[in-house]
Amino acid sequence: MEFVLFLITAFITIGAAAAMVLSHNAVHSALWLVLNFFGVAVLYLLLNAPFLAMVQITVYAGAIMVLFLFVIMLLGSEKGEEVNGLPWQTPVALVLGLVLVSIAGYAILGADSPAIAAAPATDTQIGAAEAVANSLFSTYLLPFEITSVLLLVALIGAVVLTIKSREREGART
Amino acid sequence: MVPTDYYVMLSAILFTIGVIGVLTRRNALVVFMSVELMLNSANLALVAFSRQWGHVDGQILTFFVITVAAAEVAVGLALLVGIFRTRRTTNVDEVNTMRG
Numbered sequence: 001m002e003f004v005l006f007l008i009t010a011f012i013t014i015g016a017a018a019a020m021v022l023s024h025n026a027v028h029s030a031l032w033l034v035l036n037f038f039g040v041a042v043l044y045l046l047l048n049a050p051f052l053a054m055v056q057i058t059v060y061a062g063a064i065m066v067l068f069l070f071v072i073m074l075l076g077s078e079k080g081e082e083v084n085g086l087p088w089q090t091p092v093a094l095v096l097g098l099v100l101v102s103i104a105g106y107a108i109l110g111a112d113s114p115a116i117a118a119a120p121a122t123d124t125q126i127g128a129a130e131a132v133a134n135s136l137f138s139t140y141l142l143p144f145e146i147t148s149v150l151l152l153v154a155l156i157g158a159v160v161l162t163i164k165s166r167e168r169e170g171a172r173t
Numbered sequence: 174m175v176p177t178d179y180y181v182m183l184s185a186i187l188f189t190i191g192v193i194g195v196l197t198r199r200n201a202l203v204v205f206m207s208v209e210l211m212l213n214s215a216n217l218a219l220v221a222f223s224r225q226w227g228h229v230d231g232q233i234l235t236f237f238v239i240t241v242a243a244a245e246v247a248v249g250l251a252l253l254v255g256i257f258r259t260r261r262t263t264n265v266d267e268v269n270t271m272r273g
Contacts, residue, residue, distance in 0.1 A: 002175060003175055010183050014186055017187050020190075020194070020206060020207075021203075026203055029202075029206055043220075047220050047221055047223070049220050052232050052235060052236070064209065067246055067250060068246070071250045072202055075202075075253070075254065077200065077262075077263040086266070092196075093192075097189045100189050101185060104185035104189070109182060120224050121228075126227060126228065127224075132233065132236075135233055139233075140233050147237060150240065150244055151243070154245075154247045155247065157247075158250075161254075
């Protein structure tokens with residue numbers, strides 16, 4: 001049962017990712033990516049990480065993708081690639097991608113690595129909000145605090161970038 | 174229970190799709206989304222390893238990756254808006270000089 005669910009979700013996730021890369025409209029790409037994020041959230045649930053699955057949906061599928069859609073529609077750049085300056089790049093990228101996935105497949109499935117070939121641990125409580133919070137607020141307290149500084153820097157950076165360009169446009173006219 | 178290497182293989186496939194998206198697409202926004210896809214596939218591998226060892230550390234690292242991705246998207250989209258204001262395009266081939 002769990003394996004069937006995994007197969008279906010994996011299929012949807014890969015299909016959504018491929019459709020994101022292939023679709024010509026950037027808005028469609030963003031919506032396919034949202035479907036992909038939902039698929040990954042279901043996989044997190046299968047991997048005993050319910051809290052992380054909810055964070056994935058709220059932060060990735062909610063906040064980040066809304067920001068993406070907002071900017072796409074603000075710039076009106078959903079069809080922004082009629083010009084392709086490097087036409088030979090597409091087949092080379094496909095070949096190199098195939099090489100990359102076969103090397104990864106050989107490393108993961110071919111070689112019997114003891115790290116991932118053994119049966120997974122059966123502890124189903126590792127992803128509960130309580131366990132995550134215990135670890136996040138004790139062992140990883142310093143990185144957690146630094147993360148808030150990082151977010152502040154990103155906030156100030158985004159504001160400064162937009163203000164600068166407005167000033168420059170004002171000076172030009 | 175689904176073996177961990179299946180999840181890692183799925184993560185590798187998603188990562189490769191992201192790489193191909195970055196290499197082939199010309200719209201800077203779609204390139205950005207492909208980068209998000211790659212970050213997301215790395216997260217999937219981390220959570221799979223977290224279950225493999227019965228330890229929460231991988232999930233904590235995934236939290237930090239999500240945070241960094243959010244910060245990166247905020248700054249990156251601000252940069253894209255700035256580029257669009259001066260050059261009127263988001264095609265990465267046409268944005269080829271550092272001067273605004």
